[in-house]
Amino acid sequence: MFNDKETFKQVFRERLIGNLGKPLAEASNADVYNILGSMIRERAGSNWADTNQKYKADKDKQVYYFSMEFLIGRLLGNNLLNMGVLELVREGLTDLGFTLQDVEEEEADAGLGNGGLGRLAACFLDSLASLQYAGHGCGIRYKYGLFEQKIVDGYQVELPDYWLQKDNVWEVRREDKAVEVRFWGRVETDAKDGELIFTHKDYEAVRAVPYDIPIIGADHRHVNTLRNWSAESITQPSRTLGVLGGTDYHKYLEYKRSVESISEFLYPDDTEYEGKLLRLKQQYFLCSAGLQSILRTFGKLDLPYEELPNKVALHINDTHPTLVIPELMRILMDEKGFGWDQAWDITTRMVSYTNHTILSEALEKWPLQMVKELLPRIFLIIEEINARFCGELMSRYPGDQDRIAQMAIIHDDQVRMAHLAIVASHSVNGVAALHTDILKKREMRLFNEMYPHRFNNKTNGITHRRWLLHANPELAGLINDSIGTRWKHHPQEMIGLIKYCEDASFQEQIAGIKRRNKLRLAEYINSKHGVWVDPDSIFDVQVKRLHAYKRQLLNILHIIHLYNQIKDNPSMDMVPRTFIFGAKAAPSYHLAKRIIKLINTVADVVNNDPDIKGKVKIFFLENYSVSLAEKIIPAADVSEQISTASKEASGTGNMKFMMNGALTIGTMDGANVEMHEMVGDNNMFLFGLRAEQVLDYYQHGGYNARDVYNGDGRVKEVLDQLITPGPICNHTQEFETIYHSLLDNNDEFFVLKDFASYVETQVEIDLAYRNRKEWVKKSIINIGHSGKFSSDNTISRYASEIWNIHPVLL
Template identity: 45%
Template sequence: MAPRTSKSAPASTNRTPTTAGTAAEHASPYRDHLALDQVVPAEAATPRERFEALARTLRDAIAPNWLKTRALQDSANPKRVYYLSMEFLIGRTLVNNIINMRAESLAQEALAPAPETTWRELIEQEPDAGLGNGGLGRLAACYIDSLATLHIPAMGYGLRYDYGIFRQGIENGQQVEHPDPWLAHSDPWEVVRCGESVSVPIACSFELEHGVLRAVSGGSSRLMGTPYDRPVVGYGGETVNTLRLWKASAPDEFDFREFSGGDFVGAVVDQIVAESVTRVLYPDDSTNAGQALRFVQEYFLVCCSLGDIVARFRKQNKDWQQLPEKVAIQLNDTHPAIAVAELMRLLLDEAHLSWETAWDLTVRTLAYTNHTLLPEALEKWPVRFFERVCPRHLELIYEINRRFLDDVRARYPGDEGRIERMSLVEEGHGRLIRMAHLAIVGSHSVNGVARIHSELLRTRVVSDFAEMYPDRFNNKTNGVTPRRWIQQANPELARLLNATIGDTWLTDLSQLQGLAARADDPKFQEEFRAAKRGAKERFAEWVRTTTGQEVDPTTLFDCQIKRIHEYKRQLLNVLHIVVLYSQLRDNPDLAMPRRTFFFAGKAAPAYRLAKLIIKLINDVARAVDADPRTRDRIRVVFLPNYNVTLAERLIPAADVSEQISTAGYEASGTGNMKFMMNGALTIGTRDGATIEMAEQAGEENLFLFGLTAQQVAESRGWYDPRWHYENEPETRRALDLVFGNHFSPAEPGIYEPIREALLTHGDYFMHLADLTAYAEAHRRIGEVYADPREWTRRAILNVARSGLFSSDRAIAEYAADIWSAEPCLA
């Protein structure tokens, strides 16, 4: 059965379903859940109770196809894909499942007993799942959606974090981290599978010493991984795959004898240790304890997942030689790289295969996606972590390395420099295991996530490996799901697309190219502008009600929403705002469109400079708003606690998308794709997927600027940021305002670390080198925005030519080129 489609308006956060009579007029599963689970009549239910009842009703509707999918796949015994990721940034689930199941009538019924309860109030009861942080996790969420939509047998594996990363607050302009208790209420989507728990050995024990947990060598302990399953509904609802999340616990909750003897804390020490493993996403790794916990998290994820995968394989297949024919394991970035050693351990120690056979099966089963060119993200773990936690895996890594380096020596005799560069073990002060090297050596496929990223990975970052294994390296440009990022996030645009070209774009985004013929049509342009206007007005109202800030929806909305990092260059953005601020103070009548600059994103708790950039953004915002010469011309708004739901609100409203990373540092960027397919124009460097976006839409329909990746690389060694300070008056004036305490009169000198990064330590990410070109690109934006017809034409062409960036296309390429996986349908 093909996925069902409909030209009716989709359910969304911005649409209130109409009611069709009251629930009192007929019995319903929804009313049953209110009565039996919540023990309340529908008329008296709170919004949270109504949300849970609706979610459970929808899960009831999903369950038959969830069971049918499992039974069909068990019967057919196809090749299955297993996607291992430390993050799955799935956002909210209710509306997404309603859309994919085409179950709008359930939402209509939920509102019927109390029409005054708005649809938005109901769905606001669901928190964003605290299972990810940024693009890596959101990509994983899009990919499992597409796997189910394309009917590919697949499971996602991750960790069930109690608190996610953190809830971001802003106090005096500074980021403050708070716990994110997303599981404060029961999660109606998950199903706990206690009978499928996995035991994970740890080669040390733990004790409390003066209130501090300490690992003790010579002992041993175990973690239990309990799976929590969530349905992943493909569009049309026919295929329902599974996202399996592991929660850590101790085999016994407490030592009864110790407790009875009065050692109340010591009796639960194992449980304290175990629960810490899945307490938070990405513990602060600026400390040794935080690094060790991160290592244990990755080890725990891999052991639980591979144990489960192998058990599933053995349930239907007795011949180990079939493993690569039935199992494809994709490592989403370097975090799960220890899977190479764990799969070898299972094949050697439990299946008792020979080394040669085990290694052949391992390499043909595993594939590795690299998501970064930054050295700090190509993880290296101290040998002592392996010795303390999993010494058998260290033995296997040493043996893998010995055999691998023998191959390198045989191919490149006498090249000891190459041996040192390629070794899985980095010698020096404290030996380190190079996890990216392990993933490359132990996988049959290594892919980057945009064409330029894949090329730089192959030619610069791991060029020795690409030379030795040229057939392993390939590119798979990222994509995002249009079901979430157009239909759900932007219902007015979705309705316009349906009315104009039909609704087949939902599962074939290339159909958007049919819009190109309408780009100059005045009627279609007006309808397109009306959809954008509606999104901007809704977002402005949301900002007012949630933050108290007034933003004018008639201004140009300029948006940079992403993790705060020097290479992503939020600092470049705010320095340009300071340039505009300075110009407007001198000339309040300066010809330029009225702009609202939106920032959102979290900085890692230990990343002091990134947190200082957030402080600068907020200080500049206050100064701009306080000055009568600038407050009506520009606004700066930092939106705290960036998450999927915030992105769903802001992206449809954006006029300009900021993709301004230092060229050669952004692997892909998927936010840029979401903005593009929602009609925002990109200002960006030639980096990541922006290059491919420009090829699709035409460079004339983006605003590109700045150094190329090659120019950035060639400037190392001679680039002097002070030249720009001394020779570019606008640059000098902006920096003098920042470092002269204009924006921080009560905190003089607070921005000294930024001054040092830019002017003393060489401006590694080339902010000043690109500032003048960036300002010129913004000037061009102002000129085009002054012509609504021309701006709208370019926006329509961006939407029309965004089809390449569907996650359905990306997953189809993975399935054909890497996994050799095919759809499984009745």
């Protein structure tokens, strides 16, 4: 289509006139985005077709990554980068009177994910394609993302995130690939030739239509697929007789609305029964549609189904897609004629599972009756899996009823999805060394004893293409000039930067890049808040999902303490500090929403107090997203990774900040532990309880939050400000929930216990920042070691150690 700037400009003009009937002078940035996006997708199209044809012709093993989230962000810039035409297009657009940066702003962040789980999945897809593996994503095409966050009077307000309001230029609707997913109804059992035959009758049929997004690999021709499924009603009402009881038009409208809700919202509120039911529907919808599509593709290879595990790997990202297991068993037995043992052998050889947390809310459990009613055939299969597994337990551990109760898949009228995933997978991995160790020794100890070779660790990673090459091009350019360009394909070679850590000229260049990134972020903050930020202040950043264990509360309590210090001593010597927050709280998570209000209240007080003299500024940047992260992370000096030790499975934000030269203040939690192993005590700021201490408190007790409150005057002063009329409390008593969560609920996540250590470590940061030469040296050491955390490295290990797939050369 184009290989040089002049050809690009010519083709672009022709497309603009041919498609939109507009001359260049009348084109808007939105017009430019739509034309450019269609050009890039078309350019990738032939490679997309060639890739799929190669996989089919060579009958290569392919992995399908099932996830309820794919937080892919904006695709234009990333696709231009991976196709090797980013600078060509940037310069061409400039010649035509446009800027690529303005054009990129026209693209909506895809509302296909929320937090780290979805961003990890997106990074993995990028690495799979870039490393030339046959690997695809299976997700849901949500009409609305989680929500668009607005901050109104300091409160989070949730608005619909209708990200598809503008056409999505990257997706292709595959009408001919639609499949049928079935809910409700009943199962009839018959015997034929000594075999039981199960027939699902009177079901409600849902049409699943795939929308494919090309996942473009870096610097070569590989293009894999992210297939997202949209739920649509069956066009003939008579097809839904089982539930509707006829073709009554009003009942059909109810059915249509019910069906469309399946792919309407990411994470519907599940505090009530209907919300839980919708989530379960979503999960089965994804698993059934995805599997039917995968098996149809396999069927075109003209191979016996016994070969399925040698050609297809199914990976479930957390427990949400665990219904892949009974659904695959159903298809193999009911449609392909396999007996139980052979179907089970095929299933367990195909499925692998990533556990992402030890928090109870992520270890999904579904009401038994709900599963039985909504998915009657699936329920029977889960029930049989459980019966056989419990029989195996009784055989291995006769008389140990407590062990059986703890390990059973069905217990206390609930289906435990994590247990099902472990029992039916050939691999179960954690996502950081500490996390995996906790799973093996504590949370999943009984399963690890039973399946000692099944558990393994795969520390998370991030794609350095988006988070360094695209988000921080000036830094990437300096790395190219210093150590060459091999690191783009071999990110661990970034370690070569270490030799420049004391080079004065290199330090000056690193510092200059950081300051320019800070200036850009300051301009953005000024545009949003009308306040100018001092680019020479320390940019101290905590951006991530708002959750009590991530301890944004600890951060803001320290800021209140800092405010108190300055009020008591206005001439206090400190490096000016700009605290930046970004986070969404789940709509029903009332404590988290109160913490957002507290952050904004404190910001309003501190930012407008003349006594502070600009020493402290606080900003909560609303509607945190991938595109906003790309602005924030390159500008950060300090990365707040302060979760309660043992609670954060891995973290990936910590890696992004590290790669962009921020220094970490953190606990020994998740991947922080492995970061510390590489850079040592001198190059990050550690504080707080260790994981074993936290776990010991949980197991044996011995911690009393009120003892800390009564014994540390700083803690008492700060907490009292939450409930005592003053500039923060303001007579509304709205922060009593936070106060009582810390004292009456005994501070579940040890915010007060770690407060003193955190305050002391923040003082260390202030002192360290004054020595700019040493600070930049530490920054360079962090950048140099960050290549280990590229998702390319992580995916290479998944490919060789779990999926048994190999690069496919086109």
